[in-house]
Amino acid sequence: xxxxxxxxxxxxxxxxxxxxxxxxxxxxxxxxxxxxxxxxxxxxxxxxxxxxxxxxxxxxxxxxxxxxxxxxxxxxxxxxxxxxxxxxxxxxxxxxxxxxxxxxxxxxxxxxxxxxxxxxxxxxxxxxxxxxxxxxxxxxxxxxxxxxxxxxxxxxxxxxxxxxxxxxxxxxxxxxxxxxxxxxxxxxxxxxxxxxxxxxxxxxxxxxxxxxxxxxxxxxxxxxxxxxxxxxxxxxxxxxxxxxxxxxxxxxxxxxxxxxxxxxxxxxxxxxxxxxxxxxxxxxxxxxxxxxxxxxxxxxxxxxxxxxxxxxxxxxxxxxxxxxxxxxxxxxxxxxxxxxxxxxxxxxxxxxxxxxxxxxxxxxxxxxxxxxxxxxxxx
Ligand SMILES: Nc1ncnc2c1ncn2[C@@H]1O[C@H](COP(=O)(O)OP(=O)(O)OP(=O)(O)O)[C@@H](O)[C@H]1O
Numbered sequence: 001x002x003x004x005x006x007x008x009x010x011x012x013x014x015x016x017x018x019x020x021x022x023x024x025x026x027x028x029x030x031x032x033x034x035x036x037x038x039x040x041x042x043x044x045x046x047x048x049x050x051x052x053x054x055x056x057x058x059x060x061x062x063x064x065x066x067x068x069x070x071x072x073x074x075x076x077x078x079x080x081x082x083x084x085x086x087x088x089x090x091x092x093x094x095x096x097x098x099x100x101x102x103x104x105x106x107x108x109x110x111x112x113x114x115x116x117x118x119x120x121x122x123x124x125x126x127x128x129x130x131x132x133x134x135x136x137x138x139x140x141x142x143x144x145x146x147x148x149x150x151x152x153x154x155x156x157x158x159x160x161x162x163x164x165x166x167x168x169x170x171x172x173x174x175x176x177x178x179x180x181x182x183x184x185x186x187x188x189x190x191x192x193x194x195x196x197x198x199x200x201x202x203x204x205x206x207x208x209x210x211x212x213x214x215x216x217x218x219x220x221x222x223x224x225x226x227x228x229x230x231x232x233x234x235x236x237x238x239x240x241x242x243x244x245x246x247x248x249x250x251x252x253x254x255x256x257x258x259x260x261x262x263x264x265x266x267x268x269x270x271x272x273x274x275x276x277x278x279x280x281x282x283x284x285x286x287x288x289x290x291x292x293x294x295x296x297x298x299x300x301x302x303x304x305x306x307x308x309x310x311x312x313x314x315x316x317x318x319x320x321x322x323x324x325x326x327x328x329x330x331x332x333x334x335x336x337x338x339x340x341x342x343x344x345x346x347x348x349x350x351x352x353x354x355x356x357x358x359x360x361x362x363x364x365x366x367x368x369x370x371x372x373x374x375x376x377x378x379x
Pocket of ligand 1: 017040
């Protein structure tokens with residue numbers, strides 16, 4: 001089986017929310033779709049599957065127009081689209097065995113019973129469930145049910161497979177197993193697939209390209225590695241685990257609040273964004289000078305290039321240690337837990353940060369509305 005090319009512009013208008021996104025995938029390509037909660041990822045997949053009607057736009061798979069609106073109205077019903085949506089919950093038929101769940105999908109597509117039976121057996125084997133075909137969903141774990149759902153979806157050789165956060169409801173270890181299976185089967189079947197996910201690991205391990213959707217609009221798209229290396233918005237920077245600090249260059253100096261970097265050859269005034277890794281930032285604890293109800297930062301401090309004083313806003317646990325968030329400008333610093341304990345830092349306390357200018361990449365920001373938004377959350 002090889003998937004078909006997908007080309008779509010999807011506009012869905014709802015009270016208080018408009019999705020207006022264009023996307024394309026070449027045949028056999030796996031595209032990751034990321035965005036904060038409420039960005040419209042599920043709405044986009046639901047429209048591609050034919051479950052949500054377009055207000056405007058067109059959805060084309062190969063040469064077939066599945067949807068067109070509003071002038072030339074076309075709407076191919078979901079079962080006829082050969083676009084299959086696999087959601088977070090496996091949604092198996094509870095009264096049918098695993099084998100029958102897979103075979104049923106084939107039978108409704110007109111596959112003869114004997115062929116459907118053989119194919120269901122083969123797919124049970126391919127997803128690692130050989131010998132479990134007679135079990136009903138209730139007698140299978142969440143990960144096993146998701147494997148059956150994947151087998152049921154792929155067995156019908158869809159033109160496009162849509163996966164809406166397929167690993168979210170699984171524990172970390174099971175999600176890792178199902179992710180490996182997904183990778184193996186998407187590669188083996190050369191399926192064209194769109195995978196909506198909150199997890200950068202899914203994008204990196206399953207997809208070749210990445211579309212970032214924010215507030216119903218595509219804010220960045222391209223090869224996964226390129227998008228994560230050059231995040232155009234705060235959301236994408238958070239997903240990539242990078243600092244992204246908007247600033248301005250003027251008279252050869254880049255500035256963002258108290259942070260300044262000499263840019264000798266960069267004279268013309270313009271917006272410019274500094275991108276750097278949290279691991280490259282050095283942090284020192286500082287004495288607080290005054291306690292007057294609210295903590296004040298030292299008033300005058302001579303700071304060198306790439307050095308600034310700020311305060312800690314939050315501490316977060318990460319698999320590798322502790323992520324320290326600071327304000328003005330908003331920067332994250334990754335430290336080991338024992339280093340944080342040794343420094344005695346806590347939210348509200350002043351700290352001195354330092355970054356070697358050689359560890360910063362500067363980019364001219366795209367016209368992105370979120371540079372003024374103070375929240376950084378991967379959703
Ligand atoms: N059936 C619906 N009727 C009306 N509004 C809806 C409906 N489903 C979703 N919405 C709204 O549409 C917007 C997009 O929701 P959607 O579920 O597509 O986002 P999402 O990116 O998938 O979010 P999440 O990551 O939380 O699943 C949100 O503002 C949501 O409240």
